[in-house]
Amino acid sequence: MSERIVVVGGGFAGSGVARRLERLAPDADIRLVCPDDYMLYLPLLPQVAAGVLPAPAAVVSLSRRLRRTVVVPGRATGIDLDARRVLVRSITGNPEVLGYDRLVLAPGSVTKVMDVPGLREYGRGCKTLAEAAYLRDHVLGQLEVANTSDDPDERARRCRFVVVGGGYAGVETAANLQLMTTALARRFPRLDPGLVQWHVVQHHDGLMPGLGDRLGEDTRRVLESRGIHVDLGVSLAAVDDESATLSDGRRLPTQTLIWTAGVSPSPLMGHLDAATDHGRLVVGADLSVPGHPEVLAIGDAAAVPDLATGGGAVCPPTAQHASRQAPVAADNVVAGLAGAPTREYRHRDLGMVVDLGGTDAVAKPFGVDLSGAVAAGVTRAYHLWAMRAPAAMARVASAWTLSALHGASAVRLGFLTGASGRLAEFEHTDDYLDPAATRAAIEGLRPRVPRG
Incomplete structure (x- = not known):
């Protein structure tokens, strides 16, 4: 059976990992969990809102960018790290389970909401x-x-x-x-x-x-x-x-x-049995999660050590870092599967x-x-x-x-006349399950196991 690699998130980080893995791991079964079939270029959103750009101009099609990767249209709402299972809510509303040998978490961030009345x-x-x-x-x-x-x-x-x-x-x-x-x-x-x-x-x-x-x-x-x-x-x-x-x-x-x-890391990271730093999943310089070397996390939702800055700093949540962490993560996934040494991420902000x-x-x-x-x-x-x-x-x-x-x-x-416009409505911040609820949901479903 081919190695099962699941990537969560289709932004700069996640799509970059999947694209590089297609070249480095030609025999692997690669699944990219993303609710939309596009990579969103966030810096252009103000121009979309202002009518300078049409909405399609701010996105890059994943189906055109990726050749072998299977894009799973849904949102990862929970992960059982011990059982190596990802719980996905499909865009149809149906739950399903993906098993993995290697997991890369790149779910990005959401709008940071303060406790302000109204x-x-x-x-x-x-x-x-x-x-x-x-x-x-x-x-x-x-x-x-x-x-x-x-x-x-x-x-x-x-x-x-x-x-x-x-x-x-x-x-x-x-x-x-x-x-x-x-x-x-x-x-x-x-x-x-x-x-x-x-x-x-x-x-x-x-x-x-x-x-x-x-x-x-x-x-x-x-x-x-x-x-x-x-x-x-x-x-x-x-x-x-x-x-x-x-x-x-x-x-x-x-x-x-x-x-x-401001922004906050994806709520998914706070619903795992793993350490976080201000909501971002703690990882080592090689992007792996301590205690779970088969899991890597990058982008806005990961507290990646900023070796170029030093002093215990972590990389800021920018597209620049996310896109450059992607090839390192892909290389380390392949190295981990082969039992080879991994490398550390280092980049100075431009x-x-x-x-x-x-x-x-x-x-x-x-x-x-x-x-x-x-x-x-x-x-x-x-x-x-x-x-x-x-x-x-x-x-x-x-x-x-x-x-x-x-x-x-x-x-x-x-x-969008019928939409409320609430932050939680568009960013789905209420969708995630805690570890116990995730395990219970997974036990009631049949994991999707790719054929070798």
Whole structure:
């Protein structure tokens, strides 16, 4: 019987592992557990939400990227490490079990939700493709309703948008959507563009602290020059269906609260019989789980030692690290099967890029601070290079060209009208089982055993 390798997660990390394993382990049975048949390029989601890019432009097809791997359309909801079984909930809702000889965990991350009154009910995210599509429809809908309303308070409330989180995701989301709404407001006969208000709420005293004070200040100037209110040193205290209350006591009438204040590892990691560090699965420098050398974990959900930084640091949850951990994990899977020595992961971060929409951006490649049009060119070139798929690169480049010539798409699609928009609805954070429940569920099902 061929060796059974199960990879959980179809993002940068998981798809990269599966692709390399196809070449290194031609006789292995490789299963990739992923609810969708695509690899999502997360940095482009703010542009999807803003109508700059169509949703398909932000993804790379797994069925085209992978040749021998069997993509299992579902979500891993529990794992029995001792029995070497993965419990999967299929997209049809049916449970099934996958047995494995080697397991690579790369389930990624979810939006980090704080214990803020009303947040789980009224906060909206931009972490998944569905959330970005929903957010675009929601924002466009608010402007449409405001245009028809005769109540000045309702019009003002629907035209105010609050983004909580001044990191990369929050800044890009606010910057790109603000450009869309400002341009769109001019097309509505009863809306004054000045009525559209955007707020960025950041508990830290600067935006994107990881990029340094200079680029954070450059970003603030760009946002404020567009009329975006940047509220530093404050946080969200509460939210309801008509307002957001800040920690300084201010109440902002709004019906759109976009929550981008950080990410958390996939809840799957906290439901295993294994050690975690702030929710991330603890692994060694060779990416293996202590006590379970047949299990490796990488990406946002793994606490991978950052050997390049040292001092006990772990790698930050970025696509850059996830994509580079993938080949090391694949190599170590093959080495483990052959009884050969494994290798350690080591990579120094190359920097970050932040697209602020239009010709504005900030970037820090190789530690060099860039802003303005030069940073915008570097940012977009990096995104195209990082996708590593010619068809996807062509779609993105074409969409950017069309957007530059004709503006962002302003059509509300309406296919998510019945969705609540809750974070748990789109990110499925309530789906996971604890070890005991996982074992009970697995015992009642027949494991899928590939034929040799």
